[in-house]
Amino acid sequence: MDKKYGAYICTGCGIGDALDIEALSGVVTSEMSMDCKTHQALCGSEGRALIEGDIAGGVNTVVICGCSPRVMEDEFNFGDDKITVRGNIREQVVWCRAEDADPEYVQELASDYVRMACTRAQKTDLPEPYQLEEMSKKILVMGGGVAGLTAATEAAKAGYEVTLVEKSDKLGGKALEWRKQLPTKAPWTDLEDPSVSAMVSEVEAASNITVKTSSEVARIGGSPGNFGVTFKAADEKSEWDAPAKVAVDEQDLIDKGEMEDPNAGLKPYMEENPDAEKFGAVVLATGWIPADVSEYAHLGYGKFKNVVTNAEFEKMAGAGKIGRPSDGKSIESVVFVQSPGAADNDNDFPYCNSVTSAVALKQAKYVREDNPDAKAYILYQHMRTPGNMELFYKAAQDDDGIFLTKGNVMKVSEESDASLTVACDDTLLNENLAITADMVVLAAGMVPVTKNENSINLAYRQGPAFSDLDLFDGYADSHFVCFPYETRRTGVYNCGGVRKAMTVEETIDDATGAALKAIQCIESADRGVAVHPRSGDKTYPEFFFQRCTQCKRCTEECPFGALDDDEKGTPLPNPTRCRRCGTCMGACPERIIGFKDYNIDMIGSMVKIIEVPDDDEDKLRFVCFVCENDAYPAIDMAGIRGKAMNNLIRFIPVRCLGSVNMVWIKDALSSGLDGVMLLGCKYGDDYQCHFVKGSEIAAKRMENIGETLSTLGLEPERCAVHEIAITDFDKVGGIVQAFVEEIVELGPNPFKGF
Numbered sequence: 001m002d003k004k005y006g007a008y009i010c011t012g013c014g015i016g017d018a019l020d021i022e023a024l025s026g027v028v029t030s031e032m033s034m035d036c037k038t039h040q041a042l043c044g045s046e047g048r049a050l051i052e053g054d055i056a057g058g059v060n061t062v063v064i065c066g067c068s069p070r071v072m073e074d075e076f077n078f079g080d081d082k083i084t085v086r087g088n089i090r091e092q093v094v095w096c097r098a099e100d101a102d103p104e105y106v107q108e109l110a111s112d113y114v115r116m117a118c119t120r121a122q123k124t125d126l127p128e129p130y131q132l133e134e135m136s137k138k139i140l141v142m143g144g145g146v147a148g149l150t151a152a153t154e155a156a157k158a159g160y161e162v163t164l165v166e167k168s169d170k171l172g173g174k175a176l177e178w179r180k181q182l183p184t185k186a187p188w189t190d191l192e193d194p195s196v197s198a199m200v201s202e203v204e205a206a207s208n209i210t211v212k213t214s215s216e217v218a219r220i221g222g223s224p225g226n227f228g229v230t231f232k233a234a235d236e237k238s239e240w241d242a243p244a245k246v247a248v249d250e251q252d253l254i255d256k257g258e259m260e261d262p263n264a265g266l267k268p269y270m271e272e273n274p275d276a277e278k279f280g281a282v283v284l285a286t287g288w289i290p291a292d293v294s295e296y297a298h299l300g301y302g303k304f305k306n307v308v309t310n311a312e313f314e315k316m317a318g319a320g321k322i323g324r325p326s327d328g329k330s331i332e333s334v335v336f337v338q339s340p341g342a343a344d345n346d347n348d349f350p351y352c353n354s355v356t357s358a359v360a361l362k363q364a365k366y367v368r369e370d371n372p373d374a375k376a377y378i379l380y381q382h383m384r385t386p387g388n389m390e391l392f393y394k395a396a397q398d399d400d401g402i403f404l405t406k407g408n409v410m411k412v413s414e415e416s417d418a419s420l421t422v423a424c425d426d427t428l429l430n431e432n433l434a435i436t437a438d439m440v441v442l443a444a445g446m447v448p449v450t451k452n453e454n455s456i457n458l459a460y461r462q463g464p465a466f467s468d469l470d471l472f473d474g475y476a477d478s479h480f481v482c483f484p485y486e487t488r489r490t491g492v493y494n495c496g497g498v499r500k501a502m503t504v505e506e507t508i509d510d511a512t513g514a515a516l517k518a519i520q521c522i523e524s525a526d527r528g529v530a531v532h533p534r535s536g537d538k539t540y541p542e543f544f545f546q547r548c549t550q551c552k553r554c555t556e557e558c559p560f561g562a563l564d565d566d567e568k569g570t571p572l573p574n575p576t577r578c579r580r581c582g583t584c585m586g587a588c589p590e591r592i593i594g595f596k597d598y599n600i601d602m603i604g605s606m607v608k609i610i611e612v613p614d615d616d617e618d619k620l621r622f623v624c625f626v627c628e629n630d631a632y633p634a635i636d637m638a639g640i641r642g643k644a645m646n647n648l649i650r651f652i653p654v655r656c657l658g659s660v661n662m663v664w665i666k667d668a669l670s671s672g673l674d675g676v677m678l679l680g681c682k683y684g685d686d687y688q689c690h691f692v693k694g695s696e697i698a699a700k701r702m703e704n705i706g707e708t709l710s711t712l713g714l715e716p717e718r719c720a721v722h723e724i725a726i727t728d729f730d731k732v733g734g735i736v737q738a739f740v741e742e743i744v745e746l747g748p749n750p751f752k753g754f
């Protein structure tokens with residue numbers, strides 16, 4: 001694209017009062033060689049008209065210096081055929097200046113932001129969406145329970161072709177065995193008849209849903225918009241079953257020939273199967289399984305016939321009047337144990353939750369339905385009854401035959417007549433109880449199927465299952481808080497019990513959400529744009545393969561398995577799997593990966609354009625690469641609240657800290673900058689990184705660069721990485737200040753001026 005630039009400086013929102021606008025315009029015209037205009041409100045109709053007039057005259061690359069790029073996005077959208085770059089001199093210069101800030105320092109800060117914005121515009125190209133050659137809009141739903149039935153029905157109602165694959169010989173899943181469902185309407189006290197049969201009938205009647213029962217997925221290859229799926233009979237062995245998981249360090253050894261490839265002989269991952277059916281997206285609704293409670297020997301499960309799990313009790317209730325398992329005797333009392341007790345007295349059973357609490361209340365009602373004189377005892381450490389379930393809980397409390405108490409279950413013992421005695425200490429009444437009952441029901445938790453089973457068989461280089469399942473208790477979510485449904489494999493959306501323990505009502509909502517995400521994914525792939533979290537992004541990573549050394553860092557570090565290898569070991573991108581995080585770009589030592597509007601040269605040039613006074617010890621200079629998802633908005637919010645920010649530091653937004661290539665740090669230090677900071681999301685178990693592990697990868701790379709700096713005679717403290725949350729706007733100024741003060745103490749970068 002032949003660029004014609006137009007730069008605009010807004011003087012509204014206090015900018016014109018705090019800065020010498022003429023001098024700032026001079027930076028644009030003389031240093032950056034662009035035309036520059038100013039206006040008191042660029043976002044208003046008159047300001048926009050000024051820019052649009054220039055666009056009519058041929059300007060196609062617009063630089064707007066004013067408010068943060070996070071605001072006024074619509075006002076400054078001049079169409080897909082224009083490049084628009086924003087320089088943030090409002091929130092991150094004018095609004096965050098200290099009351100006693102030296103105007104000279106503030107002016108220098110603004111000048112650097114203007115230089116960086118103009119540089120960014122010079123280095124940006126217009127993106128061209130990636131179009132798949134072959135595109136399928138069919139949706140594959142795995143699992144025929146409530147979640148899968150709902151997802152299939154909703155997708156079909158929206159006009160999409162669906163294939164529903166179910167391992168067992170009929171649709172309906174676990175809900176087929178239930179006697180009743182939890183209340184879903186006022187007064188929230190009455191159990192409801194199961195709805196699953198009606199759901200099965202709806203699926204069977206839908207003309208655009210194909211049902212495959214007694215079937216499983218053999219393999220899923222390809223990528224969103226063009227998945228190739230093969231099926232097999234349930235439990236039939238396939239060459240794609242459970243290929244061994246290969247750790248990154250093991251892969252290194254395999255590549256060097258120092259370890260045998262455990263998957264040698266399997267088809268290469270990327271090989272297409274000509275028999276594969278094509279799908280655009282996958283909904284994973286394979287559900288949950290009851291947790292194993294046999295490890296709690298003091299509770300007698302597996303030893304005493306009349307100790308059962310909640311799932312077993314439900315099945316008995318669904319089959320008719322509940323009889324004692326040992327002899328079929330009509331039950332007169334049942335104890336529901338919600339927490340294992342004894343040494344584990346404050347914990348619940350693993351994977352217990354608000355659903356298992358509500359199920360205990362429901363099953364206590366069964367006991368009372370079957371025999372109005374029977375008694376139900378619920379012993380818990382934590383009763384979780386969110387929302388309207390509180391009314392259901394209160395109704396159980398009001399029932400004379402249902403007793404609820406917090407207590408520590410010490411032991412279940414069997415009497416000679418097969419009745420059970422439950423010893424419970426530290427109850428709410430401060431008493432130790434011994435309850436005699438016909439049955440004991442243990443609250444087995446709801447374990448996602450993905451914890452124990454590779455139910456998806458992906459033909460990806462990174463292995464057949466989701467990565468890092470062990471770290472996340474077996475759940476496949478990629479970001480539990482911000483992006484429910486999304487797994488760490490783009491185009492595969494999980495819902496229902498495999499995603500989170502939930503009631504039938506919640507499962508129906510959840511599966512509808514997942515169906516919508518699958519549709520969104522398909523339509524985004526069709527338009528050639530990213531689906532999430534950078535929805536609508538037309539860019540994708542491009543590789544200059546001539547210089548690729550096949551080091552595999554990009555393929556290994558991509559958090560989403562977007563890159564396969566070809567037979568020579570060169571990365572094989574799958575752009576529709578890609579989330580555009582740039583982690584591969586940050587990883588590549590050859591610096592051959594980049595996006596049209598975000599690349600090594602662009603950010604490196606922005607770093608180098610920062611003016612570094614080399615003869616003024618009071619004017620040290622710092623650059624901070626800031627994650628645009630959480631840290632950048634936190635800095636903006638600090639500015640909006642008028643919190644002071646040190647004016648020696650320049651912030652550069654990055655897609656994810658994972659995209660920070662270490663060459664930018666070297667560029668910064670060799671340009672004479674005195675310190676480099678990275679601000680990104682929390683990582684670890686309760687990670688907040690939108691790209692799962694980008695911030696963690698960046699922290700590891702920074703450890704290594706610290707060692708390199710030491711060998712060059714530079715203090716490793718000059719580079720630091722900090723984790724912040726979006727809500728840390730009141731802390732971020734202090735974090736930056738502490739970093740700057742530490743380096744000021746060290747003194748200027750000794751390479752300054754060289």
Ligand code: SF4
Binds near residue numbers: 578580581583584585
């Ligand atoms: S941009 Fe992110 S998701 Fe895409 S290939 Fe690179 S590392 Fe993977």
Ligand code: SF4
Binds near residue numbers: 547
């Ligand atoms: S990181 Fe760069 S050099 Fe290494 S394999 Fe990937 S593209 Fe090639």
